[in-house]
Amino acid sequence: GENVEQHPSTLSVQEGDSAVIKCTYSDSASNYFPWYKQELGKGPQLIIDIRSNVGEKKDQRIAVTLNKTAKHFSLHITETQPEDSAVYFCAASTTSGTYKYIFGTGTRLKVLA
């Protein structure tokens, strides 16, 4: 069935260092991959996304890369700050008539000051 695996489940970095979160999806027909940041007690917030016809996208300190052949995509956060601490979810959008998202299990990122 449709599945998205996400690693690591927890990640601690020193302030100013980079953080990388990796996801693998199973549905080869997936062609849209958003990333969400969820803070405690809040709903997920879209932070960046990438479409299947693009290999990399960058927005200030955040970048996402996509390897469709390997069905891998990754989130890169550079110059991490304490306010980056949150749970991050990757997702893959299926195209079977319903534009639903299959989410990964989340990565809890802690940025240590």
Next chain:
Amino acid sequence: ETGVTQSPTHLIKTRGQQVTLRCSSQSGHNTVSWYQQALGQGPQFIFQYYREEENGRGNFPPRFSGLQFPNYSSELNVNALELDDSALYLCASSLSGVFNEQYFGPGTRLTVT
């Protein structure tokens, strides 16, 4: 500010009862998706509504049902509540289409005792 609102914020129900959760979509969005997020997990797709019709359903039993109204707001109804239904219920609004971003509301925290 995403513009998606949900009510109520929290509620507590007893096993066997019924519950209705509400969602107002972001202005201009015609599609609403509902997700269930258990503690420590990624959101799981329940169903999606487009133009007042169900447009896809995840692996949830028929006691989970929904509605979408002409103003694109939506309701999620759950009958015969079970303890495992305790979760954060998230509503996401979007424009129909595979590349259209879904914006999440803050969620409703349901506790079933």
